[in-house]
Structures are given as C-alpha cells and as structure tokens.
Amino acid sequence: MTGSEFDAVIIGAGTAGLSAGAILEKSGLSYIILDKKKEIGVPVRSTGAVSIDWVRRIGMPTDQSIVSAEINSMSFRTDTGNKISLSYDRTVGIVYDFTKYEKFLAQKMAGKLNTRLETRVLSVKGNQIETESGTITGKKVIFAAGPQSSFGKKLQKNEVLVAYEEIRKAEPRKDYQMVLWFSDKAPGGYFWDFAESMDTRKVGVCYYPVTGRQPKDVLHEFDESFPEIRGECISTMAHQIPLGSPAEKVVAGDYLYTGDMVNAVLNTTAGGLQGAFWTGKAAGEAVVKGDAGLYQIKWDSEIRPWLMKHHNLHRRMHRKGVKSISRLMTLAKFMPMSVKKKVFGGL
Numbered sequence: 001m002t003g004s005e006f007d008a009v010i011i012g013a014g015t016a017g018l019s020a021g022a023i024l025e026k027s028g029l030s031y032i033i034l035d036k037k038k039e040i041g042v043p044v045r046s047t048g049a050v051s052i053d054w055v056r057r058i059g060m061p062t063d064q065s066i067v068s069a070e071i072n073s074m075s076f077r078t079d080t081g082n083k084i085s086l087s088y089d090r091t092v093g094i095v096y097d098f099t100k101y102e103k104f105l106a107q108k109m110a111g112k113l114n115t116r117l118e119t120r121v122l123s124v125k126g127n128q129i130e131t132e133s134g135t136i137t138g139k140k141v142i143f144a145a146g147p148q149s150s151f152g153k154k155l156q157k158n159e160v161l162v163a164y165e166e167i168r169k170a171e172p173r174k175d176y177q178m179v180l181w182f183s184d185k186a187p188g189g190y191f192w193d194f195a196e197s198m199d200t201r202k203v204g205v206c207y208y209p210v211t212g213r214q215p216k217d218v219l220h221e222f223d224e225s226f227p228e229i230r231g232e233c234i235s236t237m238a239h240q241i242p243l244g245s246p247a248e249k250v251v252a253g254d255y256l257y258t259g260d261m262v263n264a265v266l267n268t269t270a271g272g273l274q275g276a277f278w279t280g281k282a283a284g285e286a287v288v289k290g291d292a293g294l295y296q297i298k299w300d301s302e303i304r305p306w307l308m309k310h311h312n313l314h315r316r317m318h319r320k321g322v323k324s325i326s327r328l329m330t331l332a333k334f335m336p337m338s339v340k341k342k343v344f345g346g347l
C-alpha cells in the first residue's frame with residue numbers, strides 16, 4: 001500500500017473516531033484518523049460527565065490524571081420545587097477533564113494513534129476520501145464526524161438540542177456534585193451544575209431550540225431565580241447534541257457510521273460520550289474482523305436497545321414538559337431506596 005492507502009480511514013478525532021482508532025492501532029491494520037481541528041481535545045466539546053458503571057463496562061479510561069471530579073451525590077430537580085436527591089457510599093460518576101481525556105484516547109489508551117489534524121474531509125466517493133490536501137483511499141471508512149456533519153442526516157429542530165456551558169469561578173457545592181434542573185425554559189433538556197475543581201463549576205443548559213432564544217440568555221435568566229449557580233465566567237462552550245431516535249442502519253457497504261452521527265446519545269441525560277465510545281469501538285472491531293456487518297449486529301442487539309430505553313423514557317418524561325417530569329419524580333419517590341439508587345446512579 002502507498003502512503004495514501006489504508007485498510008481504514010476514520011473521519012473525525014472525537015471520542016468515536018479515537019475509540020475506533022484505538023482498536024485498529026492494536027490490530028496492526030493500517031489506518032488514519034483525519035480531523036479538521038488543530039489539536040486533539042480542543043475545542044472542548046463536552047462537560048465530560050459519565051456514569052462509572054458504563055465507563056467500566058465498555059472500557060472507557062478512568063485514569064486519575066484525566067478526571068477532574070468524582071460524583072457520589074446528585075440531585076434531580078424541577079424549577080417548580082420537586083426533587084430527588086441521592087447520596088452514595090461510592091463513586092457513581094466521573095467528570096473528565098475533556099482535553100486531557102481526548103489526548104489520553106489519542107496517545108495513551110492504545111499507544112499513539114495515527115492522526116492527521118488540520119485536514120478537512122471535503123467529500124467521500126466510493127473508497128476515495130477527498131481532503132483539502134489530497135485524496136486518500138480507505139478499504140473501509142468509519143464516519144465519526146459528530147452532529148450535523150454534512151456526511152450525516154440533517155437534523156430537524158426537534159431532533160437536536162442546543163447546548164451552552166460556562167465554567168464559573170465558584171467553590172464546590174457543599175451538598176451535591178451534580179444537580180440537574182428540569183424546566184419548561186429548557187424544553188427536552190435541562191439546566192446543570194457539575195463539580196469541576198476546588199474553585200470552578202460547570203453550569204449550563206441544553207434544550208430543543210423551539211423558542212429561538214439564545215442559550216446564553218436562557219441560562220442567565222435562570223441565574224436570576226437560582227443565585228446559587230452564579231459565579232464569574234472563565235470560559236464558555238457551545239455546541240449541538242443530537243437528541244432523537246437512534247439510527248436504524250449504521251453500516252452501508254464499506255461505510256460504518258458512529259457516535260453523534262447515528263444519535264448514539266442517551267436522550268434522558270443528553271450524554272453521548274459513552275455511545276460514541278461504544279460505537280467507535282464496535283465499528284473498529286468489525287473492521288478488524290473483516291466484516292462490517294458485525295457492527296450492525298452489535299448495534300441492533302446491544303447498543304440500540306440501550307439507547308431506545310432512554311429515548312422512550314425521555315419521551316415520557318417530557319410529554320407535558322415539567323409537569324410530567326414532576327409526576328415521574330413523585331412516582332420514583334415510592335421506589336425502594338436501593339432501586340432508586342441503582343436507576344439514577346446508572347444513567
């Protein structure tokens with residue numbers, strides 16, 4: 001093979017692409033990961049919160065050097081006053097330092113991956129991947145280009161959340177490391193306050209952009225009623241989160257689609273890192289075994305059912321906005337504590 005021919009070309013060096021790359025790196029097959037960005041892990045693309053049970057189950061990294069906070073108590077609230085709060089005697093979630101986390105995936109999890117940055121993919125025709133700096137051939141192409149990529153399905157307003165987060169200078173909360181507020185001001189999503197460091201917290205909002213209002217304005221308006229989340233803003237992050245039904249087909253011939261491109265996002269929490277990691281890994285494994293169809297089988301039998309459970313619950317939760325969430329919270333209060341802890345801690 002020449003320097004521009006690979007067994008697999010991966011488009012996107014986010015969680016999904018890097019997770020696929022880690023599998024290929026270990027296999028000895030030739031591969032390359034292309035990304036338009038200048039640096040792995042920049043810009044920050046995620047709050048980085050994940051449930052520890054799932055992280056362990058699918059083999060995501062837990063190295064202390066990439067974890068900025070651990071979660072062992074959490075509170076789910078409505079802005080109308082209902083709430084469920086839980087404390088655990090163990091860590092149930094972690095918050096990654098996102099830049100360190102992506103760099104870890106690219107450099108340490110399986111060794112240094114073969115990435116080519118500052119390389120925008122312009123088009124893909126057959127096995128030819130046209131980039132700004134020339135054409136590359138891939139026997140298989142793993143698409144991991146994130147939400148709203150021109151290589152994926154165009155999402156409608158009711159299929160994608162806008163998300164905005166500020167890192168704020170503020171002391172850690174004394175009560176919980178994670179608070180989510182559901183509100184009609186954030187249809188389909190929620191406001192959040194996550195622990196980050198001893199003097200910073202991550203405060204944000206995500207919602208279906210049906211009102212046309214800017215997320216920054218929506219978050220700042222929320223601050224007025226909840227002064228506990230106020231603090232000097234140090235940095236901001238904004239992006240989109242696909243939030244609809246997971247795709248049915250993830251493989252088409254030599255093409256394998258992963259991560260946000262196939263809506264591998266847990267609709268209840270808008271968490272997509274685990275789905276991105278799992279789909280990237282499954283796509284990589286299928287390529288290594290020489291049968292792309294194995295990825296579709298894994299998707300149909302394990303990944304999609306997991307996502308569908310969250311998708312259906314999300315629809316129930318938000319059917320009548322905050323009213324239905326409040327009702328479900330009231331019902332959940334009658335669950336035995338052990339069940340409640342398992343359900344909420346495993347999200």
Ligand SMILES: Cc1cc2nc3c(=O)[nH]c(=O)nc-3n(C[C@H](O)[C@H](O)[C@H](O)COP(=O)(O)OP(=O)(O)OC[C@H]3O[C@@H](n4cnc5c(N)ncnc54)[C@H](O)[C@@H]3O)c2cc1C
Binds near residue numbers: 037046122144145265
């Ligand atoms: C504000 C916010 C907070 C979030 N918080 C959480 C959280 O706490 N927990 C959680 O689990 N999930 C969270 N998510 C969701 C999660 O971040 C995403 O689901 C996940 O990062 C998707 O990974 P991915 O690899 O599919 O896509 P991405 O991480 O978007 O990676 C796609 C990559 O493809 C590259 N690319 C795109 N087009 C091209 C092209 N033409 N040529 C070359 N490169 C290209 C991009 O530069 C990018 O690096 C959050 C999302 C947002 C927006």
